[in-house]
Amino acid sequence: MTRDRVQNSNEDWVQFIKEDDKIDNLSSPLEFACSLPRSLSTESYAIMSDEADTRPALPPPAEAESPPRAPLVPEHSDFLEGGEAPAAAKVQAFLAQAFAASGSESPAQALVPWICDALLSNHSVKAYGRDLMDFLRHMEVQGVMPLEVTADHVKLYKRALLEAGRTAATVARRLSVLRGAYKELAAKGLVAWETAQDIGAVKAPGVQKNSTPSLTQRQAIAMLEAIPSDTLQGIRDLALMSVFFITGCRVSAVTGACVGHLETDGIEHYLNVTEKRNKKRRKILLDAARPVLAYVVRAGIGDDKEGPLFRPMRPDGAGLVRRHLDRKTPWRLVKKYCQAAGIDPSRLGSRGIGIHSLRKTAINDAIRNGATMHEVREFAGHADIRTTEVYFVRKEEDAEVAARRIQIRITGRKIE
DSSP states (O other): OOHHHHHHHHHHHHHHHHOHHHHHTOOSHHHHHHTSOTTOOHHHHHHHHHHOTTSOOOOOOOSSOOOOOOOOOOOOOGGGSSSSSOHHHHHHHHHHHHHGGGTOSHHHHHHHHHHHHHOOSHHHHHHHHHHHHHHHHHHHHTTOOGGGOOHHHHHHHHHHHHHTTOOHHHHHHHHHHHHHHHHHHHHTTSSOHHHHHHHHTSOOOOOOTTOOOOOOHHHHHHHHHTSOSSSHHHHHHHHHHHHHHHHOOOHHHHHTOBGGGEEEOSSOEEEEEEOGGGOEEEEEOGGGHHHHHHHHHHHTOTTOTTSBSSOOBOTTSSSBOSSOOOTHHHHHHHHHHHHHTTOOTTSSTTTOOOTHHHHHHHHHHHHHTTOOHHHHHHHHTOSSHHHHHHHOOOOTHHHHHHHHHOOOOOOSOOOO
């Protein structure tokens, strides 16, 4: 390198520093690094350092340029809509299309068995497929083939998600999907193990476990009382919300129940549900039995044993449609009746109320009213009691309550 080239590098650097507006407008350290003058090569730094000891040492740029940043493409899941094909078949069809440019269908054929084996729920298959599709579409916009993805691409994708306002939980979930997908591709020999390991090493943002807000006992009762009981929809909604509060079930378990899943032993009424990981459970209905039975009678569905228990309303509101409720319907109903009860659903907790709030409310209410953690673990269907403990919302007065339960007492002795 000649001294003239070093001088040119110096002039480029000085000019860059003088452009205050350029520096002020940079939104991230990555943009700052990408905007450095290209003439400042590693060789330039070495010569400047050797010939001018008084100059501050500058770090050499990376040997390989980082992939260009690109804004997120709009999310959509139209590849999962329409038709009667299972979600796994739709995911495979889209994956085959996404990998077609690489000249091989083997990546799609490798990933679909992994998705179907790791995820037992059709809803989970859709969610994972949607996350993977969004990433592949984001790469497609940048002209990056799926088998050419590196850890740098994933890091920039993570940054784009965060800057687009995605929650830490969403970003962590998507990174988890990519880690699993590229590990599977590496196992099938489609990408290098080093690439899969580098992608797996991309750090996910910290996530607060179980940050879903719960209702207090008084709020839960107020919400139930806000549901009208003089219409078919109101009777259905009261039965639905009561089942959520009493059973503590996940939304898919309740919305997937059929009329024939109701049973009685002559004293108590029960609802048989299919929970996470295809576990069959019998949930006692207790006080929820009365509104559920009233709903079945009013809807006239008692003899339709194979039909859905909770059904959507017809557009004219005069009857029910013979299909299962959409998973999002209970969430909309929770918000609706919270507002009717004077509870602002958007300001409850850090993330606003959701349908899972009813499950968390039931778990906390059971603990607050004397149920042991082991009993609640069985009630919630948790495989690990530590998951149950995460659900419990602790309060400052818990320490005082625990202290009052200690029975170390001196009796019959006077203290001077």
